[in-house]
Amino acid sequence: MSEPFFWWTEDQLKISEKVREFVDKNLEEAEYYFWKKKFPWPLVKKVAKEGFFGTGIPKEYDGLELGATGSAIVAEQLGRLYSVGHVFTVSMLAGLEQILRYATEEQKRLWLPKLAKGEELGAVCITEPFAGSDAANVFTSAKKEGDEWIINGKKRYITGAGVSDRYFIYAKTSDDPAIRKQYGHITSFIVEKGTPGFTLEQINPLIGLDNVPNGYLDFDHVRIPDKNRIGAVGKGWNVMMAGLNFERLIGSAVFGGMFEDTIKLLFHFTQRRVQFNRTTNQFPGVQAGIAEIISKYKVARTFSYYCTKLLDEGKEPMIEASIAKLMSTEFGRDCALKAIQILGGDGLTRFLPTERFLRDAKIGEIVAGTTEIQKMIIYRFSAMLPRYNSSIRFRWDEEVNAPLISMKDSKFKGLELNEENILKIIAHDYKINPGLYMTPDDVREDIGGGSRSTIRKIFEILESQKSIVCHRDRQGKIVLVKATYEGLQKAFPKEHYQWFPEWYDDSDKF
């Protein structure tokens, strides 16, 4: 069993034990396919026979109903079977969450039991030659004709291209700029292998994922029935977003097993390698390196399982799932490099699994939203949360003669809303935050409320008098204000702004 968490259910503990035994038994076979560069069909069939593909699928659709946590437990172990982990993950991503949340009951009954059986593999098709991180910019189009949709376009970088039977695609169903602005121009569909006009264009030679095909797909007047549409027309963006947290977490989980095997390898190897008449594990740098790898592994793993628990409880851990994906892949790349350094030249050969861990972790930093995109999500979504993003108020305390972080009212509260008082507030802020501007709301809060449009008009007057400078957004709206040197002089005598530490000699002041 992999190291369990106290919140795992009995069934999740059981599957953890079962999948670990399965993986241990099949490690050698996975290595065989890796070396032969063969798609591991026989192993994938064994995974299917064990029922692992159904881990996250509800029982009523022939699954095991073990949630995102169960799926992550399975992905983590299957990741130790190299390509098998990625095949499992991608197949889960090719519609599981999307179908669960957006399909009709009839569609669920049709697709979910197939997914659970794992007899057919799935691929997820978002990326196109001109649509990478900007996933909404799809050119592939779907046009309705009677009861059918006609798909034209291309997809690229598709994991499992060719070997998969089920392709979960996103296509443009509107060119109206207003609809596009609302992200209402995309619809999702399932296209099955063998549909006329649907062909494989290219297989990519990649840095990693050695025996998993990744390629380009071509859709040339591909006709599919309307029943293959998942979710309402124009709701494709929502369908895509619905699966993203799951995708990031299960994608992170796949690296967990590789981490654990790397740690094991490092202990094994460094207790047996002798240099300068000592085993290398006695060198402090080696011990520190292994300790760092263990620390990063445990932090990333614990946080990822915390996120799957949130997902299983019906929450949408958008920020957290991005952090988990970011940590697992960045830590993975970092730790793989460190492991290679500890192993020396042996770490660079293909005979040890560290070099492939490095190559795959690098891929991890690009797929399913690059590191930069994860950081963008973390920043943007955090900026919406008042607990992180709200104004910090400082009050000048005369007794201690310093600015104190304070929840008390400003000394300007209740003053009349006029030019003189607004300038005083803005100028006084120079004493507290000399290099910062104030937002209109900071000013309004200091004076204790009042009409925003009146305050804006006062800003404009003060600006025309050259008492303040206004910073405007692209639409011309005032978003920040600051007193000019002239404004500072008008508001208070210069002594108001002076401050010297007690030890500073009066004779040195001028």
Ligand SMILES: Cc1cc2nc3c(=O)[nH]c(=O)nc-3n(C[C@H](O)[C@H](O)[C@H](O)COP(=O)(O)OP(=O)(O)OC[C@H]3O[C@@H](n4cnc5c(N)ncnc54)[C@H](O)[C@@H]3O)c2cc1C
């Ligand atoms: C091995 C592999 C497997 C894949 N599997 C699949 C799959 O199964 N299905 C699928 O649909 N796709 C798949 N992809 C595609 C993958 O999701 C994209 O490669 C990824 O989203 C990045 O898009 P891009 O490669 O076009 O890079 P680009 O979007 O062109 O990005 C190039 C660089 O610009 C940066 N960048 C872009 N936009 C911003 C921004 N707004 N702010 C800051 N930086 C930015 C990126 O972070 C990156 O560093 C796979 C890719 C690989 C390599």
